[in-house]
Amino acid sequence: MKLGRAVRPLWGLDPDASYLNHGAFGATPLDVLEAQSQLRALMERQPLRFFVDHAPVATREAAAELARFVGARPQDLAFVCNASEAINAVLRSQDFRPGDKIVAVTHVYPAVWQTLRFLADRYGVEIELVEVPCPPDADWLARLDEAVTRARIAVLDHITSATGLVLPIAEMIGICKARGVQVLVDGAHAPGQVALDLPALGATWYTGNAHKWLCAPKGCALLWASEEGQQGLHPGVISHAYGQGLAEEFDYTGTRDITPWLSIPAVMAFRERLGGDALMDRNHRIALEARMILMDRLQTIGAGEAEHVGSLVSVRVPRSAGSSVEDGVRLSAAIWHEDRIEVPIFCHADHLWARVSIQAYVELDEVAAYAEVLAKRV
Ligand SMILES: Cc1ncc(COP(=O)(O)O)c(C=O)c1O
Known part of the structure; x- marks a missing residue:
């Protein structure tokens, strides 16, 4: 089954936004x-x-x-x-x-x-x-x-x-x-x-x-x-x-x-319909590519090496964006309201980290769009 945008209507997610925060509360399919x-x-x-x-x-x-x-x-x-x-x-x-x-x-x-x-x-x-x-x-x-x-x-x-x-x-x-x-x-x-x-x-x-x-x-x-x-x-x-x-x-x-x-x-x-274990493998593969895209565009490091990646990717947000919890909340809210992309930005160990979630409905170009938006703001 083709995943990404093709399966997004199986969820009730806002079709006019990129939801890259599945890790927060999940998202439940309509079925x-x-x-x-x-x-x-x-x-x-x-x-x-x-x-x-x-x-x-x-x-x-x-x-x-x-x-x-x-x-x-x-x-x-x-x-x-x-x-x-x-x-x-x-x-x-x-x-x-x-x-x-x-x-x-x-x-x-x-x-x-x-x-x-x-x-x-x-x-x-x-x-x-x-x-x-x-x-x-x-x-x-x-x-x-x-x-x-x-x-x-x-x-x-x-x-x-x-x-x-x-x-x-x-x-x-x-x-x-x-x-x-x-x-x-x-x-x-x-x-x-x-x-x-x-x-x-x-x-x-x-x-x-x-x-x-x-x-x-x-x-x-x-x-x-x-x-x-x-x-x-x-x-x-x-x-x-x-x-x-x-x-x-x-x-x-x-x-x-x-x-x-x-x-x-x-x-x-539902999981079987989307490929079962193959879905997990697909999300992992995309997450690895997403990590490279984010690190390249932001000229930054990942929170972990490739061996630490599952379907979540965290990268360090350049210092110019600040380093407090409030800085992270403000930045991610601004991107949601103005660019319609939902990605949390957390404060950990005195740095900000942007965490992207790759679930079945996510397409790699959405991560690239996020990298672009974030790079312009930091
Ligand atoms: C590592 C970790 N532990 C515990 C929790 C708490 O999960 P819940 O809110 O479902 O109890 C979370 C939620 O994101 C989490 O990330």
């Missing part, structure tokens, strides 16, 4: 939204039977399909609404003591950083951030090894947010495990962007959003837990199934709209 509407209609036709009879079975069927996609056993995978919910469930299930150490990297997602701050305030947990420069240097894994020597848990990004780096997560987990440290992987951007075999990675817990690169409706994410990780793990909301195990407890946390979870079969069918 998937239609499948979700049908599920909502079913829910409202007979709410009691939907929640009591249909939902438990359908949730497990959807979980089994998502589990297959990430190489996991269905009983080790639970749905949550988003990665933030999973990260909070894992970390707030721990009986931290003052002085317990949590290690993360300097690219940690700002909301996850706030969760770590909460643990520091509440329990006296110490937080150490391992510096991963842009592009990553040869020594940062040694620094991770040093930092986790006396740590209790490492919270590690698989794909960093602002800088879009695909980190060598298997190696990172191996380093932590060799030190007896439990690992929570923040893979918010991973499902649909890179191939996943969660049990093989060997983390204690792994969370990933389906509403980003798998294009699921918003409010669909996974939490995978190893057998060890399932001990003492509870959702943020304790409900009827307290103590009955991962699937039972997370499947029902009070009345809520679970149609994003039940849309997984439609999500997977």
